[in-house]
Amino acid sequence: MMRRLFIGAPLVWLLAFFAAPFVIVAGISLVPALDAVPPFASPLNPANWTLDSYRLLIHDDLYVAAFANALRIAFTATAIALLIGYPMAYAMARAPERWRGLLVMLVIVPFWTSFLIRVYAWMLLLRPSGLINSALMGLGIVAEPLPLDAGEFAVHLGLVYSYLPFMVLPLYATLERLDPALLEAAHDLGARPWNAFLRVTLPLSLPGIAAGSLLVFIPSVGEFIIPDLLGGADSPMIGKILWTEFFNNRDWPAASALAVGLLALLLAPILAFQAIEKRAASS
Amino acid sequence: MKRNPPVLLAALGFGYAFLYLPVLLLIVFSFNESRLVTVWAGFSTRWYGELARNERILDAAWLSLGVAATSATLATLLGLAGGMALARFGRFRGRLLLTGLLAAPLVMPEVLSGLSLLLLFVSLDQMIGWPGERGFLTIVIAHATFATAYVAVIVQARLRLLDPALEEAAHDLGAPPGRAFLGVTLPLLVPALAAGWLLAFTLSLDDLVIASFTAGPGATTLPMVVFSSVRLGLSPQVNALASLFVLAALLLVAAALWLTRRGASGTRR
Numbered sequence A: 001m002m003r004r005l006f007i008g009a010p011l012v013w014l015l016a017f018f019a020a021p022f023v024i025v026a027g028i029s030l031v032p033a034l035d036a037v038p039p040f041a042s043p044l045n046p047a048n049w050t051l052d053s054y055r056l057l058i059h060d061d062l063y064v065a066a067f068a069n070a071l072r073i074a075f076t077a078t079a080i081a082l083l084i085g086y087p088m089a090y091a092m093a094r095a096p097e098r099w100r101g102l103l104v105m106l107v108i109v110p111f112w113t114s115f116l117i118r119v120y121a122w123m124l125l126l127r128p129s130g131l132i133n134s135a136l137m138g139l140g141i142v143a144e145p146l147p148l149d150a151g152e153f154a155v156h157l158g159l160v161y162s163y164l165p166f167m168v169l170p171l172y173a174t175l176e177r178l179d180p181a182l183l184e185a186a187h188d189l190g191a192r193p194w195n196a197f198l199r200v201t202l203p204l205s206l207p208g209i210a211a212g213s214l215l216v217f218i219p220s221v222g223e224f225i226i227p228d229l230l231g232g233a234d235s236p237m238i239g240k241i242l243w244t245e246f247f248n249n250r251d252w253p254a255a256s257a258l259a260v261g262l263l264a265l266l267l268a269p270i271l272a273f274q275a276i277e278k279r280a281a282s283s
Numbered sequence B: 001m002k003r004n005p006p007v008l009l010a011a012l013g014f015g016y017a018f019l020y021l022p023v024l025l026l027i028v029f030s031f032n033e034s035r036l037v038t039v040w041a042g043f044s045t046r047w048y049g050e051l052a053r054n055e056r057i058l059d060a061a062w063l064s065l066g067v068a069a070t071s072a073t074l075a076t077l078l079g080l081a082g083g084m085a086l087a088r089f090g091r092f093r094g095r096l097l098l099t100g101l102l103a104a105p106l107v108m109p110e111v112l113s114g115l116s117l118l119l120l121f122v123s124l125d126q127m128i129g130w131p132g133e134r135g136f137l138t139i140v141i142a143h144a145t146f147a148t149a150y151v152a153v154i155v156q157a158r159l160r161l162l163d164p165a166l167e168e169a170a171h172d173l174g175a176p177p178g179r180a181f182l183g184v185t186l187p188l189l190v191p192a193l194a195a196g197w198l199l200a201f202t203l204s205l206d207d208l209v210i211a212s213f214t215a216g217p218g219a220t221t222l223p224m225v226v227f228s229s230v231r232l233g234l235s236p237q238v239n240a241l242a243s244l245f246v247l248a249a250l251l252l253v254a255a256a257l258w259l260t261r262r263g264a265s266g267t268r269r
Helices: A002-028 A052-059 A061-094 A097-112 A115-126 A131-138 A152-177 A180-188 A193-204 A206-221 A225-230 A238-248 A252-282 B006-030 B046-052 B055-088 B095-107 B110-128 B136-161 B164-172 B177-206 B209-214 B222-232 B236-263
Strands: none
Touching: A002 A252, A002 B055, A002 B095, A002 B110, A002 B136, A002 B177, A052 A061, A052 A252, A061 A097, A061 A152, A061 A206, A061 A238, A061 A252, A061 B006, A097 A152, A097 B006, A097 B236, A115 A131, A115 A152, A115 A225, A115 B006, A115 B222, A115 B236, A152 A206, A152 A225, A152 B006, A180 A193, A193 A206, A206 A252, A206 B095, A225 A238, A225 B222, A238 A252, A238 B110, A252 B095, A252 B110, B006 B236, B046 B236, B055 B095, B055 B136, B055 B177, B055 B222, B095 B136, B110 B136, B110 B209, B136 B177, B136 B209, B164 B177, B177 B222, B177 B236, B209 B222, B222 B236
């Protein structure tokens, strides 16, 4: 009885409010938009079915570019986060044990701090009259304010800043568990520190690298707030286009088709992440 | 263990400075007298005063707090059940499905969760006349759904550390499963549930995207107000509000940490 309730309640809830909605999205992506309430033809009537929204998805340059931009920007941002996050996690894992708790907590706190507020903080810093430009001009390094905001630079910065904790924490968890005896063995066998790192530590931390990278990459691809507040018109990302189709253009079938496309793109990374988690949990 | 070389210490320092400096500067500038958000003109708390008189923000704050408390409570119950099922029930039919459903919301982009839930609500309303006007209830359902996944992670991690011998002992002494759960497992899980509730509360309070999709025209949460005013331009009142958000987050993290520490008793080893 208790068993049935404990399995059934979350299962039914998540099927109803997480899985079923995606079926409906798929349904609405197959019908034409209408100027009515709700603004789409009924997906229950097969006579309404059409692939028009998907044709648009493939042929509209804006959509194609938005998908490509999202993948490209998310990829670079993930690489930058890895370059910043790996040395951080490595230093945390090597820090004296009594410090580690505090160091980990300092990485977690930003995760609890409002995402929107953290993006807003960068708007303050990056705008033409913002602190960075004021400082650069005050020091005489530049004469004119640099166009730091409203562009790809700011979007990369925002993504790395917002998702860095997701990179650091799995890396730290992997690196902290590594057996120091392995490194000592490499050392005793005459490996220089850098070589020992490249041949022992780095390969052994690959699961952490993969988990952290996917945790940054997946949400970055679909990100809306950062490209909206920090991005310019030059390189729209798919999350923002989906939002615009839905809220501004009220084309719900197009937004649904974009959602299906985005989910299809992210399916492989999401499954890869789950596989890594499963292996980590069983070992 | 060897000491960290300077290069690594520098990397660590850079990382933390990168994470914290922008928010610190934001807090400093929330006490700026000037209306020009980025020009310092002396210390003042006037924007906090104006914030306290801003009806629109106060209304939104109350809605957000209500949504956060309700959805966190729902998510804690569902996450407790799901976490227990995965950590303690061994093999059962639907285990793989439940594992996937509890993990997927953690990585699903918000625009997808938001859009799909809204379309579900609209379709349901057409077919069975429920949930009617979107607002408090629909945002609560949306937030409870993704927060359940986070609570389940915390509950599972805690159960993995708990010694199953304690529950087995209750079993061996003849306690029926319900009694063993209520008398032994649940009390030991309280710190994890409290930490999960706090995380769910924070995630709900913070969410803009999913709330924007699932809220009706009559309901505006705090992040939605902040977002629309930020889109119009920087505002000193938002600086003050943002600083309060950061302060609240610090208090919540401290509470969650304290609970986790306290919960460390009764674990294995």
